[in-house]
Amino acid sequence: MQDQFFKQAKAQGYVARSAFKLLEIHRKYRIISPGANCLDLGCSPGAWLQVACQALGPRHQGGLVLGVDITGTAIPKRYCDDRVKVLQADARELNAQKLSGYCKGFHVVLSDMCHATMGSAAADAARSLELATCAATLAVGDVAQPPTSQGLLQAKGHLVVKLLQGAGTQEFTSDLKQHFRKVLHVFPEASRQESREIFIVGLGRTMPRLATHD
Numbered sequence: 001m002q003d004q005f006f007k008q009a010k011a012q013g014y015v016a017r018s019a020f021k022l023l024e025i026h027r028k029y030r031i032i033s034p035g036a037n038c039l040d041l042g043c044s045p046g047a048w049l050q051v052a053c054q055a056l057g058p059r060h061q062g063g064l065v066l067g068v069d070i071t072g073t074a075i076p077k078r079y080c081d082d083r084v085k086v087l088q089a090d091a092r093e094l095n096a097q098k099l100s101g102y103c104k105g106f107h108v109v110l111s112d113m114c115h116a117t118m119g120s121a122a123a124d125a126a127r128s129l130e131l132a133t134c135a136a137t138l139a140v141g142d143v144a145q146p147p148t149s150q151g152l153l154q155a156k157g158h159l160v161v162k163l164l165q166g167a168g169t170q171e172f173t174s175d176l177k178q179h180f181r182k183v184l185h186v187f188p189e190a191s192r193q194e195s196r197e198i199f200i201v202g203l204g205r206t207m208p209r210l211a212t213h214d
């Protein structure tokens with residue numbers, strides 16, 4: 001469907017209209033700082049890679065955008081530079097050790113992962129929750145448990161996760177509240193009106209308090 005965002009993406013050189021979802025979230029919450037290390041789960045065809053790389057600022061400020069997708073991804077030429085890398089993998093099979101060669105930790109974990117929808121709202125939401133939980137687990141460890149120092153996301157880092165709303169959305173949100181200073185539900189303008197997708201934004205990862213000794 002060639003809507004306003006499709007046309008805008010084409011005109012501005014983004015490879016997909018989804019660029020405008022991350023642009024809106026970033027404009028509101030400044031998710032990606034110059035020079036940050038970002039993990040982009042479900043990165044194909046690469047619009048979030050473009051937005052994230054732009055947000056890193058000039059090349060000399062450094063940073064990394066590591067995109068992961070179960071399908072192969074051609075890194076878009078427009079807006080991406082050599083700080084963008086891609087890995088073809090199933091995010092459900094990743095762990096901190098498998099990504100340790102890229103950087104010591106990420107300042108931002110993004111997930112726009114989704115399966116092709118099957119037509120059953122309940123089944124689609126359950127499959128989406130599985131992918132969202134996978135992204136959150138990579139970021140902070142077991143989300144249902146109190147904070148530990150596990151996970152790839154650095155202290156004070158941010159998480160953006162797409163989820164199709166359904167059973168489990170509220171519980172997932174409350175679990176995340178243990179791990180972030182603030183957790184928000186964002187409905188970007190570029191999401192299709194009929195879509196049940198929301199983006200859960202976790203701002204400022206909190207870490208466990210270290211035991212103090214007198």
Ligand SMILES: C[S@@+](CC[C@H](N)C(=O)[O-])C[C@H]1O[C@@H](n2cnc3c(N)ncnc32)[C@H](O)[C@@H]1O
Pocket residue numbers: 016018019041042043044045046047048049068069070071089090091092112113114115131
């Ligand atoms: C909506 S698209 C992402 C669009 C992307 N953010 C962009 O702006 O170009 C969702 C992606 O999630 C990927 N995906 C689904 N399940 C995955 C998994 N288990 N591991 C990695 N990627 C997955 C799909 O292959 C698909 O490319």
